Amino acid sequence: MNHSPTAGRLLMVMPYEQLVRKAVEAGFRVWSIWDPALRPAAYLDKVAAHSEALALVDFEDEAALRTLVARMAVENGIQHVLHLGSESSMAPVVAEAEALGLSPNRAESVRLLNDKNAMRRLLNRNGVSVVRAREAAALGEVEPLLADFGLPAVVKPANSAGSRGIALVRTAADLAEWTERVKSAGIEGPYIVEDFLEGPEFSVETLTVGGRHEIVGITAKQTSGPPGFVETGHVHPAPLPAVDAQAIRSTVTALLDLAGYTFGPAHTEVILTPAGPRIVESQARLGGDRIPLLVEVATGLDMEAAVFRALAGEDVRTPAPRRYASVGFFRLPAGRLESVEGLAELGAEKHVHALHFPYGPGDVLPRTTDSGTRHGYAVVDAPSPDEAAQRIDAAFAALRTTITPSTSSTSGTPSIPSKKEALS
Template sequence: MKEDNDVRRIFLLNPDQRLVREAAHAGVQVRSIRVDATDEAALRAPLAEAAEAGLFVNPARALRVLSDPAAVQRLVRDNRLSPGGTEVAPGDLRLTVETLSVHGMHQAVGITARTPYGLLHPAPLTDDTAAEVRAVVTALLDLTGYQYGPAHISVALTPRGPVITGCRAGLGDDPVPELVKVAGGFDLAAGAIEVLAGRLVDAVRPNRFAAAVLLSPPWRLETTEVGILPHVRYVSPPEALRPGHLVVHADSPELAARRVASLTALVVGDGG
C-alpha cells in the first residue's frame, strides 16, 4: 500500500463525524463505508477494496474483536494481561487511555482519570504506574492485530496492577478530546487523521491539568456567559434532557476539583 503523493486519503469504517470534519479541514479525502463491524465476513470485501486502492486499513479480525467486548475480555484473560485476574472493586481508580496506531505501532497519547466530579487529564499517576498502563494497553492492541487509527481503552487500577475493562476502535467520547487539547495542546482528531494516512505523530506532553464536569439542565447561565468565566476553556451546552459539559484548566488536581465545584455552583446551583 502506498499513499498518493498529491492528495492524502484515508479509509473510515462507520465514520465518526468528528473525523470526517477534521479530514475536510485538513484537505484529506475520505473513503468510507458503513458495515456491521461484528461481522468479520462482511468486513473483508470493503477492506480489500480500500487496500487495493492504496489506503491503509485494519485486518477484519482486529476490527471484529475490538467491536466485541466479550472477545476483548477473552484476549485479556487468555493472555494474562491482567495479573491476578480481571476482577475489579468499586473503589479502584478508573482510567481511559487514548491511543494512536500506525503500521502496527501503538502510542498512548493520553491517560484520563474518572473522578467523583467527572474527568481529569492527565491522570495523576506515578511514572512507573503510567508506564504499566501503557504497556498493558499496547500489548492488547498488538494481540488484536490493530494497525491504523485511534483506540479508546478502559482500565481499572487495582492493587495488583492495571486491569483492562474494555477496548474499542475510535476516538474517546467527548469531552476526552477537549481535555487532551486543553492539557497539552494535542489534537486527537488531527492525530487520528495522520495515522490513518500512514503518518507518524508526535504526542505532546501535558503541561497542565484539565478537568471536565457534566452538568444537567437547566443551566442558570447562557453558554456565552459560561464560556467567559475564569478558567473555563471549553463549553458544550445541554440539549433537551442531555447534559452539557465544561472543561477547565488548573495547575494541580486539587485546584481543578475546587474550580469545578465553584463553577458547578455558578452554572447549575449548589444542587448540581
C-alpha cells in the same frame, strides 16, 4: 470542493462533522456515509459541506450498509475506509473494507477490542490483565450463572458503551433492578459477568501507526460508583506515580499487540487494582466524554487531526503536557426546567474551553442513568489537578437553575429510542 494536492481518497462511515473537516485539512478527499436516523438534517448538511458526497443508509441493515460501502469505494477509487464512530455499526464496515483491501485493520482485530467477551478471552488466554469472567448469551442465563459465579459481580452487555446496562450486583434485588433496566432499554445480549475490580479508574488514549502504539495520554476518571458507574468527570493527564503509569501503558500496549491492531485510535479503560492494572474494556475509536479536547488543552495535540495526519504518512508524536484539563458533567435533579442562568458568564471565563447545556425553560431533564442522560458539561484548564477540581466545582455553582422535581419514579426518565443505541 477544493481538489488541490491530496493525501488520497477516503471513505468514512459515521464521521462526525469535525472529523470530515480535519481529514480534508490533512489533504484527503472524503466521501461520507451516515444513518439519517442518528443526526438531524442540519448536522448532516455540515458533514456534506466538507465531503465530496454524502450517502445515507440504515446502519442496522448490515447488508445494505456493506453494499453501499463497496459501491462507493469502487465508484470513487477509494484508497482507505475508516469508521471512527460508534462501535455498534463498525463490524460490517470493517469486514467489507477488509474484503476490498481498503481497511487499515483486520476485522478480527477490531472485534477483539470492541467485543468485551472476546477481549477478556484474549487477555485471560495470554495471561495479561487476568480477570475471572463468564459469558451469558441471553438475559435468562445471567441469574443461574451468577448463582455459580458468586457475588459481588459486575454484569454488563458485551457490545455496549457509555455506561449503558452496567451494574454491580451484590444482592438479588440488585439483579432484579438490572434485569428490568436492560429490558426497558432494549439492551440485548450477549452479556459478560466479571469479578468486581476495586481501585481508581483510568482511560488510556492511543494512536497506532504501522503496529506501533503511541500512548497519547492517561486520563483519570471519576464515576458515580456502584451500581451504574456513570462517568461524572475526568482530568488529564492523570496524576499518577511513574511506576503506575508505566504499568498501565505496558498493559494497554500488550492488549493492542495481542489483538493485532495496526492503525488508528483506541480508547481503553483500566482499573488500577492492588494487584496491578486490569483492563475493563477497549474500543477501536477515539474516546468520548470530550477526552480528545482534554488532550488538546493539556498538550496541544489535536488527536482527531492526528489520525488523518498519521494516515497521510506524517510521524505524529505527543508533546509533553503543559497544564491540566478537566471535564465535569452537570448532575441535576430530574424534572421540568423552569429557568436557567449563568451560562453566558461561565462561557466567558478564560479557563473554560467548552460548555454544553442543551436545555432551556420548559424542557424536562432526564434522570441520569448512563452517559447519554447526563445534563451537559464544562471543560476547564488549570495548573494543577486540585485547581482543576476547584474550577469544575465553580462551574457547577455558576449554573443556576430552577427545577420542578419529577412527581414519580418514571417522570423525567428519557424514553428509550426505538431504533439506535444512544451515541456517546
